[in-house]
Amino acid sequence: MKLQLDPDRLFPVDTRGREIARELYESVADAPIISPHGHVDPGILLRDEPFGDAAELFIRYDHYVTRVLHSVGISLSELGLPTSDGADAAAGSRDVWRTFSANWHLYAGTASGYWLQSTFAEQFGLTEQPDAENADRLFEAIQAKLDDRAFRPRALFARFGIEVLATTDDPMSDLHVHDALAADPTFTGRVVPTFRPDAYLNPLADGWKERVESLASWNGTNPGGFRGYLDALAGRRHYFVEHGAVSADHGTPQPLAIDLEEGEASRLFEQALAGTLDDAGARAFSAHMLFQMARMSVDDGLVMTVHPGVFRNHHTETLQRYGADTGHDLPVRTHYVEPLRPLLERFGNAPGFHLVLFTVDETSFSREIAPLAGFYPSVFIGAPWWFLDAPDAVQRFRAASTETAGFYKGSGFVDDTRAFMSIPARHDMSRRLDAAYLARLVGEGRIDLERAQSVIVDLVVNQPKKVFKL
């Protein structure tokens, strides 16, 4: 089966809508990429070594891709993942790629399928869709590219037109990779760290106590106790700010914020260290720490992003055999208006505070997130994320949020990806969908073409810079 990209993909199907969308898209198609939140390892840019092979690059480390194959009964070992006990042999790259190719039809219509086919065609020049017969040939065609210097990470960074790339980092990281990149005169890109403190804020997280101890000891002058813990967090945030960070990211089961009195918070903290805190107490403490993070963001200016509503590691056996991030993190219903109230009561109108609310429960766009962003100056609507990062879901998001909050309370597109190679396809998809949505509004006489022309530039270029203070 041939692999050919439709130059008008994702545009409306009616002639006039398609023409308008094409015109709008062309005005931003080559705009620099702003990627203010994601999970690319900055080390790949520092080392600038070749990517491994097609299976390494596209499959093994991407749980969006492996889950599709797992869902039809292919084990993660067959997809190249090692088991923690070494009991099952991980398949080699050739076999992984063959398995993927023979099952490529499973990706039809999916988010991963969309960017994979874009990347195969645009970056690797493939002209056939993968299948059982051509698997080896395509594997080698991809390898030939990967062996080329033009496919080293830095060359791609430049060719992709990335202006800013944010990574996600442990609060105790010394950020030496970022420092080295910034100091390297041969690399002119901007790569900024992001403060991601979840494992330091939730007493139920594995290793929380050890992390708290590492926090307490890092600068040698810690007063100890809850106050010392807060000071250390603020100190680490400051360190990140000094090293270029613009945001702090928070993954929480629910976006619950509670303003505890300091004595109560301190009491829960000590119980947690002593191992005597119950689940309700742990939830209260975590919720208080979300509140504290907002307070610190007001102080230090880091944009606060919240990614809630995910039930992590649903299948314990898979967690134990293959580790986390292996495809069984699953969305649950998520609410914002009531749980976030204490935080917004206190900081919702604070000057300079930016709070970006993401969701995997799309019912919250029209019911809660857009209405919150439509009042509070601090609140911005996070771009569709994870399970919602696909053409139809993005259009539902636009329709659900724009009528209440307009175009100027969104975060701008966020690729949120580990897959460096997918970045241009993801941003291109978003630009096409923005063009398509605006073209529809123009076609329906709801906005003028001239307005649409300025809105799309704002959506792609200006809004992410403004929201993420870039």
Added chain:
Amino acid sequence: MKLQLDPDRLFPVDTRGREIARELYESVADAPIISPHGHVDPGILLRDEPFGDAAELFIRYDHYVTRVLHSVGISLSELGLPTSDGADAAAGSRDVWRTFSANWHLYAGTASGYWLQSTFAEQFGLTEQPDAENADRLFEAIQAKLDDRAFRPRALFARFGIEVLATTDDPMSDLHVHDALAADPTFTGRVVPTFRPDAYLNPLADGWKERVESLASWNGTNPGGFRGYLDALAGRRHYFVEHGAVSADHGTPQPLAIDLEEGEASRLFEQALAGTLDDAGARAFSAHMLFQMARMSVDDGLVMTVHPGVFRNHHTETLQRYGADTGHDLPVRTHYVEPLRPLLERFGNAPGFHLVLFTVDETSFSREIAPLAGFYPSVFIGAPWWFLDAPDAVQRFRAASTETAGFYKGSGFVDDTRAFMSIPARHDMSRRLDAAYLARLVGEGRIDLERAQSVIVDLVVNQPKKVFKL
């Protein structure tokens, strides 16, 4: 940027769909306006004085409009709202209008932006979109119209083609404004009051006790106690019926109805008066009063409308500085099937009982409201309300409810507005969207054009009269 209304706005973009929609729309474009629920002050019609100026008319009193500007950090003082303590000066109308105009792009794609541009063009003949440069010129152009007798409220009432306009009124109102309007031979419009007893039913509402006392004393023969309270409510409802009311409206956090035994209800009532009722008791009492209101509607024939699911006054500081209805009432998830069961068990099949269920949680349309309306003769689906009163949301509503409940269990369009000047644009929008939806079904071969022609007349003209007993 030019301001020009597309005569085919909101219609489908395909040629045939557009032609069908245009034909359907034309058959109802000039139908009289039935407005069975809204918040226009009837005093403006009695006094028939000129509206103030562009800022008074469009911005200052409309929290749908001010919230958009507030959401980008413009204070309500800058939008002309006085603070309760007088600390911040409220901006003057010229400045408010300039601020609005400079930020007009924020309204692109929003519900308010839609009706504002319609009204600017159709009622005021503006041909430019507001911006920083033309703000003063447009302000004056609007003023010139407002100074014209043709823009006095009564002239507009006639020009808009309003057949019935319902207001929203305090149960203790003597309705003298309605009486005076009805008695005025120079005003031939029909303006009816609506009984809105929330603040008399919820013990947690500010001033509840004083209101209950005013109820108890109004007719001089009150037996006192819970029984007296019920009698007084029934009496005031009767007063409203005598003065033309057709419906009673209920805003509740959740649509919960409980059938308490009279002794228990009476006990909660006395505790509430004594100030000893806890929150759970207050919720139970409020839920019982929703049940009682249904009982009274069965008795006196007032259509019962319920507007639930709004968290009022989310931001206390804004409430304290600027009062209620300032943009931070926010939707929360809302359920109907289980909470309303006691009410529907008792009254769901009662002859003549009409219960109109509104929502700001659009998930409830397909899951609960349409299925309820698809069985109970008393239940009608409230038109999309508040955050959902916009083109895409309305189309989602139609798609979510029609397949289960058909076209004949909707309330008909309800503008629910304080903004008198917006009424024609809102009703026109609804008619266009009805035409567009029907045209799509015709285009997809799901209904015949002839059927669509009769349905649209029923939707616009007959259904609201039938549901609201007009």
Added chain:
Amino acid sequence: MKLQLDPDRLFPVDTRGREIARELYESVADAPIISPHGHVDPGILLRDEPFGDAAELFIRYDHYVTRVLHSVGISLSELGLPTSDGADAAAGSRDVWRTFSANWHLYAGTASGYWLQSTFAEQFGLTEQPDAENADRLFEAIQAKLDDRAFRPRALFARFGIEVLATTDDPMSDLHVHDALAADPTFTGRVVPTFRPDAYLNPLADGWKERVESLASWNGTNPGGFRGYLDALAGRRHYFVEHGAVSADHGTPQPLAIDLEEGEASRLFEQALAGTLDDAGARAFSAHMLFQMARMSVDDGLVMTVHPGVFRNHHTETLQRYGADTGHDLPVRTHYVEPLRPLLERFGNAPGFHLVLFTVDETSFSREIAPLAGFYPSVFIGAPWWFLDAPDAVQRFRAASTETAGFYKGSGFVDDTRAFMSIPARHDMSRRLDAAYLARLVGEGRIDLERAQSVIVDLVVNQPKKVFKL
């Protein structure tokens, strides 16, 4: 009003989309019908007697149809339903049909309206839409057909092209009707039973204790107690497997599964028999039995289908007068990720286990069901069901689930109907909608036409056979 079916009904309205959809549809329009779950009485095929009349066939026994008329105030007695106390006379068929015909406009745009008009036109050759004037004429035209041998059930079964039809059966049924059909050389169709044990699993169900006793005594060797109860259930499942069943179906208020220790489960079982089990205990026991059913499905291979989220018999008075399944079963919010976790932890990756999750809360498609199906090999997405079995809802389902789970984790179409006559129209609708959805993706450049051509065959022919092990 004429009754004419658009040959392109449900296809996209744009020219190219319509052409693609037509081509895709044609490739599956005449494919055999696989109906792996439904409620047709197999006795009608065994007896092969003529259907009664138009009212019997289309109205009286179909609560989807009667509810629409009930919702405008027509009593169920007027629709031919007898009351349990015989107080109200049930209307005769002629009158029922007249009432239906005079109110036919109520069905415009509804799911029932869609298949009724398809069936009137395609099966009965009607050329007019029912109305008050033509009611008798159409009644007679339908009767003339029903009197024809070509309208006997077996002739229709053949003409409809039904390859497999699953019924729904009581666990204690001896399945003699299925046996007789299988043994009848003059009937070559495949009709398979389905194990539906709800009333045997839920201690709150009327007659649960008697059912448990019948289970315990059926094979004469029952050890008694909870263990005997489980053995008997497993035995009856085995009996169904031997008689051709491929699936077991479960209707639960919520899809809650709990893995109790045997001692605890046994204790709850004994309390339930003794009548001392409280509601929380009953829920826990039912949830444990859902877990047990999964375990048994892993053992015996019966596909496990779950139909949760319905509040049954909302209006007690209607239940008492007319019985169950009279139109007041109503959807409530439904969650899957957390409630089903114990079951999926244990059996989610079990080889050969198939778990099909249906919903009447469409928010769960994108948020929970598709993500679950996108990881667990056992989980399949149930086709839109009940209130969601209509064109727009089906398209929302496709859009909400495909981007996460692709095309190969759906159940295939399930008609779930009591109305034998509606089967071809329902399957035809589904095929048209699949074609329309795929045509849109092709038109938007998201998949190739060649891919769409293979996907639609898989959706219609292969997927239901694979999922239901047919």
